[in-house]
Amino acid sequence: xxxxxxxxxxxxxxxxxxxxxxxxxxxxxxxxxxPDALGMLFDSTLxxxxxxxxxxxxxxxxxxxxxxxxxxxxxxxxSDLNATTKNVIKSFGDGxxxxxxxxxxxxxxxxxxxxSVCMMGALHKEGEGKRLLDFEQKNGSxxxxxxxxLxxxxxYCQIGCAFNVPKFxxxxxxxxxxxxxxxxxxGDPRKTGPLAVANPACCEVCPRGAIVFGRREELLxxxxxxxxxxxxxxxxxxxxxxxxxxxxxLYLTAAGVSFQDLGLPSLPEESSAHFSETVSHAPYLHGVTxxxxxxxxxxxxxxxxxxxxxxx
Amino acid sequence: xxxxxxxxxxGGKLLDRPMQILLAIFGVAAATMAYRFARGLGPxxxxxxxxxxxxxxxxxxxxxTGIGAGAYGVxxxxxxxxxxxxxxxxxxxxxxxxxxYTLGASSILVALGRYWNSYWLPWLPYWNLGSALLExxxxxxxxxxxxxxxxxxxxxxGAAASQASGWASFGRRYGPLLDKAMPYVIAxxxxxxxxxxxxxxxxxxxxxxxIHPLWHTALLPALFLVxxxxxxxxxxxxxxxxxxxxxxxxxxxxLFAEMSKVNAGLLLLYVVLRVGDVALHGKLRYLGAxxxxxxxxxxxxxxxxxxxxxxxxxxxxxxGLHFGAAALAIAGGAFYRVxxxxxxxxxxxxxxxxxxxxxxxxxxxxxETVVTVGxxxxxxxxxxxxxxxxxxxxxDDQQTSNLGGADVRAATSH
Numbered sequence: 131x132x133x134x135x136x137x138x139x140x141x142x143x144x145x146x147x148x149x150x151x152x153x154x155x156x157x158x159x160x161x162x163x164x165p166d167a168l169g170m171l172f173d174s175t176l177x178x179x180x181x182x183x184x185x186x187x188x189x190x191x192x193x194x195x196x197x198x199x200x201x202x203x204x205x206x207x208x209s210d211l212n213a214t215t216k217n218v219i220k221s222f223g224d225g226x227x228x229x230x231x232x233x234x235x236x237x238x239x240x241x242x243x244x245x246s247v248c249m250m251g252a253l254h255k256e257g258e259g260k261r262l263l264d265f266e267q268k269n270g271s272x273x274x275x276x277x278x279x280l281x282x283x284x285x286y287c288q289i290g291c292a293f294n295v296p297k298f299x300x301x302x303x304x305x306x307x308x309x310x311x312x313x314x315x316x317g318d319p320r321k322t323g324p325l326a327v328a329n330p331a332c333c334e335v336c337p338r339g340a341i342v343f344g345r346r347e348e349l350l351x352x353x354x355x356x357x358x359x360x361x362x363x364x365x366x367x368x369x370x371x372x373x374x375x376x377x378x379x380l381y382l383t384a385a386g387v388s389f390q391d392l393g394l395p396s397l398p399e400e401s402s403a404h405f406s407e408t409v410s411h412a413p414y415l416h417g418v419t420x421x422x423x424x425x426x427x428x429x430x431x432x433x434x435x436x437x438x439x440x441x442x
Numbered sequence: 443x444x445x446x447x448x449x450x451x452x453g454g455k456l457l458d459r460p461m462q463i464l465l466a467i468f469g470v471a472a473a474t475m476a477y478r479f480a481r482g483l484g485p486x487x488x489x490x491x492x493x494x495x496x497x498x499x500x501x502x503x504x505x506x507t508g509i510g511a512g513a514y515g516v517x518x519x520x521x522x523x524x525x526x527x528x529x530x531x532x533x534x535x536x537x538x539x540x541x542x543y544t545l546g547a548s549s550i551l552v553a554l555g556r557y558w559n560s561y562w563l564p565w566l567p568y569w570n571l572g573s574a575l576l577e578x579x580x581x582x583x584x585x586x587x588x589x590x591x592x593x594x595x596x597x598x599x600g601a602a603a604s605q606a607s608g609w610a611s612f613g614r615r616y617g618p619l620l621d622k623a624m625p626y627v628i629a630x631x632x633x634x635x636x637x638x639x640x641x642x643x644x645x646x647x648x649x650x651x652x653i654h655p656l657w658h659t660a661l662l663p664a665l666f667l668v669x670x671x672x673x674x675x676x677x678x679x680x681x682x683x684x685x686x687x688x689x690x691x692x693x694x695x696x697l698f699a700e701m702s703k704v705n706a707g708l709l710l711l712y713v714v715l716r717v718g719d720v721a722l723h724g725k726l727r728y729l730g731a732x733x734x735x736x737x738x739x740x741x742x743x744x745x746x747x748x749x750x751x752x753x754x755x756x757x758x759x760x761x762g763l764h765f766g767a768a769a770l771a772i773a774g775g776a777f778y779r780v781x782x783x784x785x786x787x788x789x790x791x792x793x794x795x796x797x798x799x800x801x802x803x804x805x806x807x808x809x810e811t812v813v814t815v816g817x818x819x820x821x822x823x824x825x826x827x828x829x830x831x832x833x834x835x836x837x838d839d840q841q842t843s844n845l846g847g848a849d850v851r852a853a854t855s856h
Contacts, residue, residue, distance in 0.1 A: 251568065284575060301481075395651050396791075402651070410647060
């Protein structure tokens with residue numbers, strides 16, 4: 131193809147300008163701190179795997195049993211989170227001293243991938259979505275809520291969530307996304323503090339206090355106190371303090387056990403949402419690039435067309 | 443453009459045997475889709491919470507639109523760089539683009555669990571601009587519209603030349619009007635694919651921990667943009683060759699020789715970006731005697747081999763070799779896309795290049811495959827139908843057409 135020197139210069143100028151602009155584009159704003167964010171603290175050294183939380187969760191959220199036949203009987207025994215299970219206890223280890231039980235449910239991330247990817251904000255932080263559900267308030271609870279009226283069922287949340295939490299009703303013609311909403315519906319406005327907003331059934335029922343509900347900041351303080359009080363007992367890290375940009379559900383586990391041993395992913399401090407939005411938005415310059423490109427192209431194309439018309 | 447370079451309707455029997463077969467294949471797909479709408483996605487697919495998109499998203503949307511990007515690529519050359527010689531390629535490429543994108547968009551609708559809520563999508567106040575998928579959805583839907591507007595000149599021209607007087611005056615009236623508006627439509631037809639093809643790569647940025655590090659990079663948007671163009675140019679070559687064989691369409695090999703240099707440049711750019719990313723971001727340590735390395739090298743070969751062929755004299759002039767190189771360019775882009783979305787995607791993530799145990803496996807079900815194949819069959823059927831009825835394809839007048847013998851109706855134009 132014969133490219134004139136002018137064409138090449140034009141191309142180089144455009145490419146250079148685009149690169150310079152992209153490099154200058156500011157990063158996406160960090161997620162604002164939510165001092166009233168609610169969450170849970172799970173301490174795997176306390177959990178004995180009784181699964182009372184699993185049963186309480188199903189009752190509180192009106193979920194059917196995940197019937198599994200075993201040993202001649204039928205049990206509500208989900209092996210993982212699924213469309214009828216928002217909370218599950220898993221068992222990791224060889225049954226020896228380091229054997230741990232692990233509780234899995236939505237992490238209510240500080241900067242959630244599911245919220246970042248959700249096309250119309252069906253999954254959103256309470257009070258920060260595109261519209262309010264009838265019970266929803268702008269209270270900074272940070273609970274990730276699901277508005278089925280805005281969900282198209284694209285399942286991008288399942289791709290984005292590093293914890294594989296959102297589940298889909300595969301065998302339903304009118305399916306929904308199912309995940310823990312921190313029992314937001316069980317909040318009692320007559321109470322004070324976090325219980326006025328939400329009241330997770332799993333925390334209410336745990337006989338060992340292995341899972342406790344509260345403000346994230348208080349839970350972090352509590353976790354730090356436990357680590358300081360008995361350093362020999364614990365893995366010195368608090369999972370969720372910074373992992374993947376931080377989560378509102380925090381985890382402690384035993385010394386010698388890694389969080390990856392419990393099936394938690396190894397995540398950088400930058401949230402995936404921040405990384406993805408920063409990279410994706412950079413070339414757009416808050417919408418300037420597409421408009422400028424369009425105008426420039428429309429100009430060049432109509433000029434070319436005119437020249438062609440004159441040539442004939 | 444001189445007269446014999448002008449496209450014309452192919453004519454001929456509409457419901458011939460190939461058409462019947464294509465429609466039958468689509469019929470099976472349609473029945474499968476009906477079942478899916480009645481019973482949910484689970485019964486027809488092997489999709490799970492782990493492999494939630496199966497093959498419909500990576501193939502029907504990401505690969506189909508890559509093939510449809512020929513319209514974008516040829517548009518860039520013909521209109522933006524003002525290479526008038528490319529005009530004969532525009533109409534077939536645009537028609538393929540319109541069809542491929544329409545099928546991609548319809549496939550999304552089939553794959554959406556709560557499709558009935560998608561009527562909210564055009565409602566601006568609900569847009570989450572952080573979502574790459576929203577960008578893709580809005581941009582692809584607008585582009586589908588733009589592509590069909592780009593198809594309209596053929597239809598209006600066909601109308602103007604028709605015997606029915608109402609239809610003819612309709613064509614004569616709106617043809618010139620549309621002609622005036624075309625530059626603004628074409629500019630949009632270049633801007634929109636630039637945006638959503640990079641977003642198709644950007645879609646997977648957020649799945650960082652779940653994609654093998656050799657495939658996950660901040661360059662995903664750039665790699666998807668470059669690969670859509672290399673696929674698109676490849677698709678145009680393959681298309682014109684097929685049209686020449688079936689309908690004696692004009693094939694300007696000198697033009698392809700020129701275009702092949704452009705595509706070689708794109709293919710090499712992809713390789714440089716891909717290898718550069720792996721080398722500069724400390725990912726060389728993932729290379730070794732493993733499946734990921736094999737697949738990575740295989741993909742690179744699918745870009746390098748056609749690039750080299752496109753640059754050699756024989757690869758440019760030998761029709762068979764050129765066709766092969768173009769087919770490889772399509773395959774390269776298709777493999778890269780499917781591997782990023784599916785083959786090297788693991789819900790439980792990767793540790794040091796090895797997949798963590800996750801408890802999910804995936805292989806497409808018969809139902810999923812039938813829908814994908816059926817959609818492709820429908821696309822081919824629509825292309826044949828439109829080309830028979832309207833002036834899309836430039837037929838080589840120097841050759842005597844003996845196709846279909848007496849069956850061939852007089853072409854509606856000229």
